[in-house]
Amino acid sequence: MTIPATLTGPSWDHLDWPFFDSSHREFATRLDAFAKSDAMTMIDHTDVDAACRRLVRALGDAGILKVATGASETDPLIDSRLVCLARETLAWHDGLADFAFAMQGLGTGAIGLSGSAALRAAVMPKVRSGEWLAAFALSEKDAGSDVAAMACAARPDGDHYILDGEKTWISNGGIADVYTVFARTGEAPGTRGISAFVVFADDPGFSIAERIDVIAPHPLATTRFESCRIPASRRLGDPGEGFKIAMRTLDIFRASVAAAAVGFARRALDEALSHARERQMFGAKLADLQLTQAALGDMATGIDAATLLTYRAAWRRDVQKLSTTQEAAMAKMTATETAQTVIDRAVQLFGGRGVRTGEIVEKLYREIRALRIYEGATEVQKLIIARELLKTK
Ligand SMILES: Cc1cc2nc3c(=O)[nH]c(=O)nc-3n(C[C@H](O)[C@H](O)[C@H](O)COP(=O)(O)OP(=O)(O)OC[C@H]3O[C@@H](n4cnc5c(N)ncnc54)[C@H](O)[C@@H]3O)c2cc1C
Numbered sequence: 246m247t248i249p250a251t252l253t254g255p256s257w258d259h260l261d262w263p264f265f266d267s268s269h270r271e272f273a274t275r276l277d278a279f280a281k282s283d284a285m286t287m288i289d290h291t292d293v294d295a296a297c298r299r300l301v302r303a304l305g306d307a308g309i310l311k312v313a314t315g316a317s318e319t320d321p322l323i324d325s326r327l328v329c330l331a332r333e334t335l336a337w338h339d340g341l342a343d344f345a346f347a348m349q350g351l352g353t354g355a356i357g358l359s360g361s362a363a364l365r366a367a368v369m370p371k372v373r374s375g376e377w378l379a380a381f382a383l384s385e386k387d388a389g390s391d392v393a394a395m396a397c398a399a400r401p402d403g404d405h406y407i408l409d410g411e412k413t414w415i416s417n418g419g420i421a422d423v424y425t426v427f428a429r430t431g432e433a434p435g436t437r438g439i440s441a442f443v444v445f446a447d448d449p450g451f452s453i454a455e456r457i458d459v460i461a462p463h464p465l466a467t468t469r470f471e472s473c474r475i476p477a478s479r480r481l482g483d484p485g486e487g488f489k490i491a492m493r494t495l496d497i498f499r500a501s502v503a504a505a506a507v508g509f510a511r512r513a514l515d516e517a518l519s520h521a522r523e524r525q526m527f528g529a530k531l532a533d534l535q536l537t538q539a540a541l542g543d544m545a546t547g548i549d550a551a552t553l554l555t556y557r558a559a560w561r562r563d564v565q566k567l568s569t570t571q572e573a574a575m576a577k578m579t580a581t582e583t584a585q586t587v588i589d590r591a592v593q594l595f596g597g598r599g600v601r602t603g604e605i606v607e608k609l610y611r612e613i614r615a616l617r618i619y620e621g622a623t624e625v626q627k628l629i630i631a632r633e634l635l636k637t638k
Pocket residue numbers: 380381382383384385386387388389390391413414415416417459465615618619620621622623624625628
């Protein structure tokens with residue numbers, strides 16, 4: 246997205262909040278400058294696959310993917326506040342750049358958590374540099390919210406596993422080099438009989454069954470496994486641990502979906518403020534009308550509330566070293582729902598221009614929608630929060 250002359254970049258007032266230290270402030274400022282530089286803005290988005298590859302390479306060259314993957318195999322720690330700041334900043338500038346960054350982390354999170362040293366050494370440096378693209382393959386046609394209904398199977402065959410089945414809605418599907426795949430190994434019924442594996446795009450028996458087009462174009466596909474034989478050394482963790490590994494990965498990255506939503510919402514508010522200050526009507530500016538001011542007040546308050554929940558979750562994980570299952574779910578639910586409302590308000594303030602193809606608020610309107618669905622729909626987040634409350638209270 247290009248930045249109108251009246252906008253210089255996201256407002257970073259919240260970097261003064263006590264969740265952050267100087268390393269976070271320095272990173273956000275550096276990334277914001279990078280997102281405005283030719284290295285990012287000159288990337289042509291007409292071909293989404295090519296754009297994603299180039300964005301990932303640019304982020305890798307600038308060292309920014311280290312934030313999503315951990316700095317190195319000896320320093321694998323992921324700082325959630327940096328991940329969230331990265332996603333908030335990139336989402337403000339360019340939804341596809343945010344997506345490209347996030348998938349490198351989500352696609353390899355399980356490898357970093359549970360992969361063997363050899364597997365980590367083979368995959369992580371290539372993903373961190375932007376040479377390889379990564380994907381996370383959990384969902385299936387009949388197993389989205391209901392992960393326990395997973396049918397894609399992996400059966401042991403000597404020192405190999407053979408995978409059969411399909412995964413769908415796989416971000417980076419079709420362009421990824423490495424996939425973290427969850428498949429039923431049958432140690433127990435439901436989620437306790439799932440294991441996690443690493444599959445490479447050139448493994449025999451792996452193919453792309455279908456590419457999927459969505460309202461905000463991103464690389465997305467259904468992947469197929471037909472007698473796909475992979476070494477047992479590519480299993481992540483123990484047999485039957487796959488669901489736990491998936492949830493641990495999502496626990497790291499779920500708050501970052503909230504951060505991306507905050508970035509989209511802040512951009513919508515900035516666009517709305519800029520437009521309302523300029524648009525003349527009824528002998529005044531749109532911004533002078535009290536109904537406009539009420540809308541702007543609601544938008545700004547909602548965004549700050551969502552931002553507080555987001556960085557509370559990230560800070561709790563980084564600093565307090567506590568589980569953030571409940572806090573990340575609260576952040577994801579609130580930020581994505583708030584962002585949808587904020588962006589819708591921004592579209593309304595733009596009038597007819599708001600729905601014109603190519604307008605930034607129109608693009609944001611399409612970008613935000615899927616965030617309320619993936620990595621656990623809002624309804625699923627409510628159930629997670631309630632389950633945690635009932636466990637502890
Ligand atoms: C753009 C996009 C990218 C994605 N990327 C990935 C990816 O990279 N990897 C991956 O594995 N998956 C990915 N997904 C899949 C995503 O995680 C699923 O779409 C999501 O989990 C919902 O599953 P479903 O689509 O099967 O909907 P369903 O499970 O059929 O749910 C439909 C709706 O039912 C409601 N619902 C859910 N649970 C309950 C309940 N208990 N009670 C009442 N209502 C309920 C919710 O509103 C939900 O949206 C992606 C999806 C999209 C749209």
